[in-house]
Amino acid sequence: MGNMETLLIKNVTIVPMTGVETWFTNGYIYVESDRIKDVGRGSPPDSRYSADTVIDGDGMVAIPGLINGHTHTPMSLLRGYADDLPLMEWLEQMWAVEGQLSEEDMYWASMLSMIEMIKSGTTTFSDMYYGMNRIAAGVEQVGLRALLTQGIIEGNDGGDEQLDASVSFVKNWDQAANRRIHALLSPHAPYTCSPALIEKIVDRAHELDCSIHTHLAETRDEIRMVRDSHGTTPIALMENIGLFTRHVIAAHGVYLTDEDRHILSSRNVGVIHNPKSNMKLASGIAPVATMLNDGITVGLGTDGAASNNSLDMFEEMRFANLLQKGNLENPTALSAYDTLAMGTAGGARALGIDDQAGTIEPGKKADITLVDFTQAHVLPVNDVISHLIYSAKAEDVAYTIVDGRLLMANRELTTIDEDEVFWHIAAIKDKLL
């Protein structure tokens, strides 16, 4: 007890996302070591004031740390590099440069992304790329929570070498960094991996007892390719292969039949909606409101910064909300609260980490984002949830806390040397692009 780090956030407005109450003012959060110990109203018990760190939350709103359910962090290097192309052509451009990246390049690019994510209040991200050993070391140092996986694209080698490397990665890194790191396996997509390879990946996931992260039902081209080669939809193909015998994080889910949605709602699948990437690549509009009505677990992601072109979850939530309303011509298609849920508690469920993150309540890990609510664009504070979705900006984030540790305090990063990262990024850009 005696040497446990303690943190008190007092006088703060709290959005717990537990489904009980929406928000309340003048609350406090007390953290012991990496976990939330106590959440309450008014003044905390006197003993709490002697916490090692006390943050006066007056004028701030505490939300569960935002969860970016699908990204490719090293792709921030390719931000603005090949815009205005459809997915398949864009991917060809990406692969041409990605083939030249060293693990060191990917590490610095991932660090650039981690800066952007911490500054915009993200506390957990779910990343698919290669070169993950260096990136995991970066996550360990930086302090974020992350689900990490090396994407497997079946080449001429049948993917065995990549699968072996991915399996080693899981063995080396799963549950590392005070269990902040979860390691997964990842067939990249139904059009880059054969059913035989995906079956092998599923078998290994069972042996390792790990989750699977993949891209599914993203574009009309994908639907056509899968129909031409397998006579079915991507979701039904995955059901037949047995992918859903594991917990699956499925990015996109833009094109879904009734049967597909039935499969998704009856299996342990989290669909990650990436509205900005889907719009920028002109992939289409995912039926998010329908999925939520069907009881499908839906989280939000940015996808990589080469198709977004930022990693800002406030923007992602706003786009998710407005896109459903505009597309369905229905102002009640998606509420602000349900949108915030996709960025927090729902995202945690989609990633299978809701026992640790996604809400502000005793027993959960202390992953908390404090948003400054004193700026003109969020005044007056008529409705906290409304402002978070329709008005707040990433720059309003003042504190980002993971496992009870302040990764950003009063807008200053504490675990990353920004200048060093920017220097490396400039050098890599000069070398490659």
Ligand SMILES: N[C@@H](CCSC[C@H]1O[C@@H](n2cnc3c(=O)[nH]cnc32)[C@H](O)[C@@H]1O)C(=O)O
């Ligand atoms: N290229 C690696 C696998 C990397 S996994 C991540 C891959 O996903 C690609 N990617 C990024 N966004 C998307 C998307 O929205 N759909 C499909 N692939 C994507 C990205 O360019 C990257 O190649 C290999 O050969 O083993």
Ligand SMILES: [Zn+2]
């Ligand atoms: Zn992606």
